[in-house]
Amino acid sequence: MATNPMHQFNVYRIGPEIKLGEIDISFTNASLFMVVSSLAILILFNIGSKKNYLIPNKIQLLAELSYSFISKMISDTAGSKAKPYFAFIFSIFMFVLFCNMFGMMPYSFTVTSHIIVTFVLATFIFIGVTIIGFIKHGIGYLKLFVPSGVPLVLMPLIVIIEIISYLSRPISLSVRLFANMMAGHTMMKVFGGFVISLGIVGGWLPLSFSVALTGLEILVAFLQAYVFAILTCIYLNDALNLHH
Amino acid sequence: MANRINFYLILFSFLFYKEAFASNEGMPQLNPEFWISQIFWLTLVFGTLYVLLSKFILPKISNNLETRKSQIVENIGAAEKQREESDQKIKDYENIINEAKIEAKNIFNQAREKISKDINNKKESLKKEIDEEIKKAEAEILDLKNKSPEKINKIAIETSADLIKQIIGTEVNSSNISAIVEDISKKNEEKYYGN
Numbered sequence: 001m002a003t004n005p006m007h008q009f010n011v012y013r014i015g016p017e018i019k020l021g022e023i024d025i026s027f028t029n030a031s032l033f034m035v036v037s038s039l040a041i042l043i044l045f046n047i048g049s050k051k052n053y054l055i056p057n058k059i060q061l062l063a064e065l066s067y068s069f070i071s072k073m074i075s076d077t078a079g080s081k082a083k084p085y086f087a088f089i090f091s092i093f094m095f096v097l098f099c100n101m102f103g104m105m106p107y108s109f110t111v112t113s114h115i116i117v118t119f120v121l122a123t124f125i126f127i128g129v130t131i132i133g134f135i136k137h138g139i140g141y142l143k144l145f146v147p148s149g150v151p152l153v154l155m156p157l158i159v160i161i162e163i164i165s166y167l168s169r170p171i172s173l174s175v176r177l178f179a180n181m182m183a184g185h186t187m188m189k190v191f192g193g194f195v196i197s198l199g200i201v202g203g204w205l206p207l208s209f210s211v212a213l214t215g216l217e218i219l220v221a222f223l224q225a226y227v228f229a230i231l232t233c234i235y236l237n238d239a240l241n242l243h244h
Numbered sequence: 245m246a247n248r249i250n251f252y253l254i255l256f257s258f259l260f261y262k263e264a265f266a267s268n269e270g271m272p273q274l275n276p277e278f279w280i281s282q283i284f285w286l287t288l289v290f291g292t293l294y295v296l297l298s299k300f301i302l303p304k305i306s307n308n309l310e311t312r313k314s315q316i317v318e319n320i321g322a323a324e325k326q327r328e329e330s331d332q333k334i335k336d337y338e339n340i341i342n343e344a345k346i347e348a349k350n351i352f353n354q355a356r357e358k359i360s361k362d363i364n365n366k367k368e369s370l371k372k373e374i375d376e377e378i379k380k381a382e383a384e385i386l387d388l389k390n391k392s393p394e395k396i397n398k399i400a401i402e403t404s405a406d407l408i409k410q411i412i413g414t415e416v417n418s419s420n421i422s423a424i425v426e427d428i429s430k431k432n433e434e435k436y437y438g439n
Binding site: 006009010011013020023024025026027028030031034035038041042045046048049050052054056060063064067068086087088090091094095111113114115116117120121178182 | 274280285286302305
């Protein structure tokens, strides 16, 4: 008994070992679930956009509601200038959401519960946003670190804090998603282990906890994808519309 | 007994749980063995997803939404137009109804006038006939009235002559009798024919 609750996060090779020079890029279970999530997204939205009925059917409605949901989120947080980045934010949101949701299936693997995956996504967003900021505002983008209306005496301190908070964005963004997914899944595993160990007599309590946790985790899966996407929008907003 | 065993089992599972964290394996997330592989596959898969979504699927969805929007606007426009048309038609219909009502009234009034004229004409002609009849009757009555005293006198003279002849046995001169009768009748005339 007592299966290791961290066992579910193990990455293992599927199929042969693939090497690119000295680097191991084998196809793993993580890769498999990335592919599965992406395929699910592509299939769903392909079906949803294939035929244009005036009164949409269920899948078409789902695709169009998602589209207008993200579109509204972007225009609310980053304004109309963020329109060219719609496809990227849409892909980010859908990818994270589907990876989270596929992770909720028993015996599956949660891609987003690995710090390296979320960190790569967050770093990519961070670098992209910084580049966009410098392209749009030139060296003036550095004004982001100099808030207006701050006493001159406090300025060095504030600037240092702003720079640190800016640089910690990819870490906070990635750790938020990774930690949420890992903690939730570990907790579910632990309660699942309790159901077995307490048996028929006392197992009902952790079982009911497990059921409740599943609902909570589905909520968290959606919420974290949403948070990830909306934070991307907010960072993008900083780069596009320099407010300071 | 079973409960006690279960209790120990929980305790052990906690111990194992702690041991799992403390074990050499630790968090698989921090094992860099497959990091490069994950980065590689993430870039590949997410890049493909982004390209496919942005090039093929999202434009189609946005196009669908646009066409639906424009179609809805068009339909609303058409509905508005048709509503205006129907309003116009209702007005036309009401106008026609009103005109028809006025016409009907006119026809009714004309018919009434005609009928009342006819009735009046007939009344008048009837009145004339009646008046003529009345006049004729009055003339006849007057004639009779005028003639009647003479006749009465004649009858009175004859009857009185007869009576006298019967009573006395001799014939009296009729001129004498007529004189007396006329005298009496003239006296009575005022009584009967006087106003």
